[in-house]
Amino acid sequence: MSYITGPDVVKYACTCGLLKPISYLYFCRYCTQLRCSFCVCHEVDSNFCGKCSENIPSSEARSKKNRCGNCYICPSCEQELSPRVASSKASAEGDEKVAARKMYYLFCQFCRWSSRDVGIPDQSSVTGGWPERENVHANSLHELLDLDKAIVLAQKQQQEKDKKKQRGKFISYTDRTGVTAAALRKRIGLPADLTHPLLKSKPKEPEPMVARTEVEKLPDDIFTKPINLMEITTINQRLLQPEAQPTTVDKLFPVHKQLSIKRTLRCRTCEHNVSKPEYNPSSVKFKIQLFAYYHVPEVRIVTVEPLRAGKPCELILKFTNPTQHQTTISFEELNLVECSEIEENKFSELVQNLSIQDKQPLSLSNQSSGSLSLSSRSPSIVVKPRTITKSTNCTVEIPTSSFILLPRDDAAEYDDSGDTHSIQDDPKLVKWRKSNKAFVRLTVTPDEGLPLNTEVNCGFVMQHLYTNTISGQLEKKEPQKYDHKVKVFLTLGVTVGSE
């Protein structure tokens, strides 16, 4: 979208205080507030493999460590590997029994790495059976993990027992982790309790590892034998396989492809979705898409006269109404200090109204299978909006009159019969209009004393009448209308010298 909307010379202030172009913003219809990717809650909606476009249920994704079971990437260059049919020698010899079975190997079309390079035998099926590497330490680490679990559990039980004892006003000074012994040890400079009394209850204890006095020496030939860089892996190739971190290329194994996700975005204030994708991995459509682009009038810079410090100049902006409802737009002066104060007051009100207890945990019954174990979620934490740090160096003469934007009418785009609207416009403000667009003239004055080639920024508050169809439908009333205010920031260009 950036080639249509960019460069980002027009930015809107999101409710959270970040400035973003309208194409990066969402509009929550329930709160009638702008939201952006920073201030909404992201959730994983579904997992899929980007190569085979297969949807993977989250339980399966977990058991496969978030990787596709069938697709591999190249351990050398990280591009996708493709299976290749091996040219069977047997068929050349005319052995029919063997010739019937095709054999496959994995091949990288980018760096020409192949599974044969590292001695992996060819497989009889395209999709699988490729050998996996095992962690050689897995067994001993398992024992350790089980032991640690037992120790900590015993500690926990001990703690709980102690708590109970104390509650019963029965405090023992002479139990096994006794105070006296510990104090004694401390006095002679040893740390308190040495032995782990809880360990005794454990039937099997793995041997603590013993440190060795003899250490690995450098290989003798390292000082004389020239090295071949082609045989030594790069740091990235090593880290691609964190467990083994092979140092030579003959130990590179194909790597399962990491799964991709589709995300659901949720408004933190009202817990409604502002974006929800379709489940199908190959679909780029959305079930819910509350992009600000569809709800808030778009502002674009058409022309601006050369900017000179202290001299008023004409700025033409184009306003477009993306909605099916007529709207009225008016301007207000941008006052950043005041804004932040109001915002803060509003925020504390908001927090009072929506304190954590008040918010009902939202049932996610309509969620896709992606998040099966979640039956309810705790209410979101609303983060305090930050103050806008952008400064302006140019005043905008705020027009006193407002103007109307007609609803969007797709058919009108192809209607060349001329403008047939009957709107009385302030000729000083509206220069020209067509269907749902209006070209508006503003006067801006860059601050006195700005040096040449300074970037000129200005801003104003745009108030537009927003017609909310959602609440209307729910309560079977007329669509509700709100006055929604957005802070708009414009980057006009750089100052030039006098004529």
Next chain:
Amino acid sequence: MAIYETLNSDKLTVVLDIGTVYTKFGFAGEFAPRNIMKSTVRCKRTDRLRRIWDYESPEDLYDLLVEFIHVIYFKYAILSPKDKPIIIVESLLCPTLFRETLAKVLFSHFEISMMLCLPSHLVSLASMAVDTALVVDVGYKEAVVIPICHGLPMLQAWQALPLGAQAIHNKVRQLLGSNNTGIQNLGEDVMEDIKVRCCFVTEKSRALQFASEKPSIQFCPDVKYPIGGTESIIVSGKVREKAFEILYEEDNDHLCLSTMILDAILQVDINLRQLLAENIFLIGGTAMTAGFKARLKEELEGQLENERYGKLHLKKLAFHSPPCKENYAAWLGGAIYGATELLNMRAVTKEIYFKEKRLPDWIHLSETSRNL
């Protein structure tokens, strides 16, 4: 493999070790990180990669961490962070600003349910079932030595020197510059790759020879290292063998990697010194270099013959070999403890955090962690 996966299927706990250059990410109960990635984020304004630890202000760090944690959860973990626990493995010397900002990001931006911070030196012992060791972490910015005695970090004995990958990369660059041109234009990632693929820690006897006036031996063979496809530079044998020497060049205070280890031993109780010397445990990516351990042993033995450390009366030095790669040893400890009840016993919950608005101090934690 199947055993712990079924155990963990109900609860996935992310374990993170955010290093200066590399971040180790994985899940509790697993024995290797899922991914080791650069601790960088792409800056939206300048479109350049920025290191998280190069933050300019608390607000800057907050934004960097939001971006970084977001990528970890949605690109690698494939998990919604909301209402999930997380385990952070961090250095005991981690700046308070970083800890507090990370907690703020995790609790208020990502809405995690609880956070357990584990000290990296201490938990790295978990994979070996020992509770007393001298843990030497040779990372990017510095080497940090902390003795752990009976599961208790001896904080008063810690030693740190700026001897890590960064110093070595600078040394590689400096040495390369003597017989190549345009080295200054190459990025640090190239220096790192040259270090990893070409350099090693040479033997002490050879190092002494090279330091003498007329060495009777020659450096190992040169390597032609390709740059950008068409050009190449010569990585001389001198670069290959001398890059790591910086670890043992004593500075103005006569300090180097071997002295700081012995200084740390000097700081602890006399009855524990021999035990620590027999349980030296090296962690951190730099410790994975070929010849690192052998040379360190030689250097320590040499120092013990000096008057300065002779009073230690250490009879024997012994080194541990962990059941993992050194660069994720601390992460592995976090993953092991993270699978136990410790998470529910010691973690800072959302409720506590929002009441206190801060994390408990390490002093506080280390006292309770004695029984780890």
